[in-house]
Amino acid sequence: MRFRINRRTSFALALGIGLAASASLAAWSGAAQAAQNGAACGDWSAWRSFVARFVQADGRVIDYSTAAQQTTSEGQSYALFFALVANDRASFDKVLGWTRANLAGGQFDPQNLRLPAWQWGKKPDGSYGVLDPNSAADSDLWIAYDLLEAGRLWHDTGYTQLGEALAGRIARDEVVSLPGLGPMLLPGPQGFQTGSVTRLNPSYLPLPVLRALAHELPNGPWAKLADNAFQFVKTVSPQGFAPDWAAWQNGRFVVDPKTGDVGSYDAIRVYLWAGLASPADPLAKPWLAALGGMRAKVAQNGFPPEKVSSTTGESSGEGPLSYWGALAPYFKTLGDEHGLGLARTRLAALDASVPGREPVYYDRVLGLFGTGFIDGRYHFDEAGRLVPAWRTACD
Template structure:
């Protein structure tokens, strides 16, 4: 899910006063129950390497052992709380491990502790109770997708029914029609007014296709088309997508500095980095070409910073596994398989050197999306992978935009 903006206040003698002021403002602004905390890890040393022979299933088993306790995905690096995003990631990772028992435990904990009366998942649980009841649509979509896939994988109609029910409630409450098409809102709070707050990294063509097939609900096909239209519009204006945007009822799409404009600046960061992965696993070549389009701007700097401006320049020096996994997705979509493999290795090294919940989760999920069809998508690095052109030019293992970027 992903991400709440962190505000760091260090104003000497007036620290306490500033902190109270920030808390007061927070009550007046729609809260973003989505995305990770701004985790970061240092660049790994030359001696810190992950096991290159570790299989996807072994990596998934490692996540379940390190981050899951009795069905609860615990953010050990963030105070030991749990978020709906993490539970959804746990379900996807249990699928990668082919571990039906762990999957069942994670879903049982989720239904007992996070599921609201309307069927959606409350965003955050801590110290034995829900502390933020607002649902986050990316978590609910990922969970619904995982349930539908699990039902098919293990022949369990209860999982399928739960996934269909969750997907239907999301379509009912957290999608809206615009002139650009139907879009997925980040949460119930975003439905209040036009323009609508929008998180580009929640757009997941493969997940939407899975849910469309399972539910028979045409709205999921509409969401797939509408969110892709929004993504296309954003990438027509800048080389990289922003963490947050807004979509007007008339179809205009604009980058925003955080949810409801509450962030520090417009940037490509811990949220937006999920977008290349979600489009790289799409089965429609036109969707995958949007991921390939991001390879040049993501290749402008090395080492790759976790946060970039929308042109690809680094904002700060922090590193994060997801940054490299995202670039691997873009490069794989552009048929640069060697570059993609190097980035996956770099991500694994980062995750191994300084483990975090978010980095560990996406190291497994990203690899599953790029290398397998476990989640119902089309793997750009799978055995049947074929080069994807982007409407620009693809030459060997590199893709060059027609505008020279």
């Protein structure tokens, strides 16, 4: 249930988004063209704005919508990715340094590495530090990916060696072999296996990340894990909607015993990762096809539901701005011009200044993923490798 509270809080803070989201598509198009012009050499104004608002000078990413002013390994991992897309090595190194010192307790080197704690922030006594020492497997995967790609794109084997060491630790501590299935990613090392039930999170398995790890580390579990991840998502999304959580029990995927079949703030990333996958990947098209319910629902209602039952397709509420950020690549890759147009119009609100409304962390994070992709700042190739605009234009 990571982030459930703060993402709902973020939604509450973002209730005023409607007026700002009415910015015209023509205005968005002008901004998009300016973004394309700046993408060539990594001049990404949305990333600079994110850094100014959410990233401390020492590299700590802060979610201000939470009482603990929390930092998560998720936030750190995404910031590393965006810094790489922006060719911002200074920010990359600051974020990595803070992660090493504070989430990994200084033990984050190839010869001495521990998985980073997922949550850090203000404690009840007013001091700051680790709030939950358990790690988050999705963030760990993204950090390993970021390091491997940084090593390749910036020609620095130091990043590569650290990424390889982290991937090895993930395979050891966070990948299990489920009877009748094979390798699957646990959400974290502790607390997700009770008796015959193994709890799983569909949003923790981005296909491009798994492909890249399989390409760089062919002896690991990553290629098989990608195949199993597709079977997982397809099976638990019978109506074309992914749930936040699911489980493996008695040789099959089942509804999660704790949270049920609801798909909301975690699950929205499942559509994002599917949209980001290279069309040349043999799993990309069937993965998108397994998630067709969201496309149909947006076509019907004009907006994504905040919550949906993955087993019945019943939905409620209207998803916040972050949902549009996640769905923009999904619509683009599907070739759904109507859905993409809706997303573009809503995402124009990310650049709007609304008096009395502070920027929302989750909106901005998923907005960077979504707008960065549809603006052509980055994409992934068939092997999961990052192809940033600055790489092709400026190297």
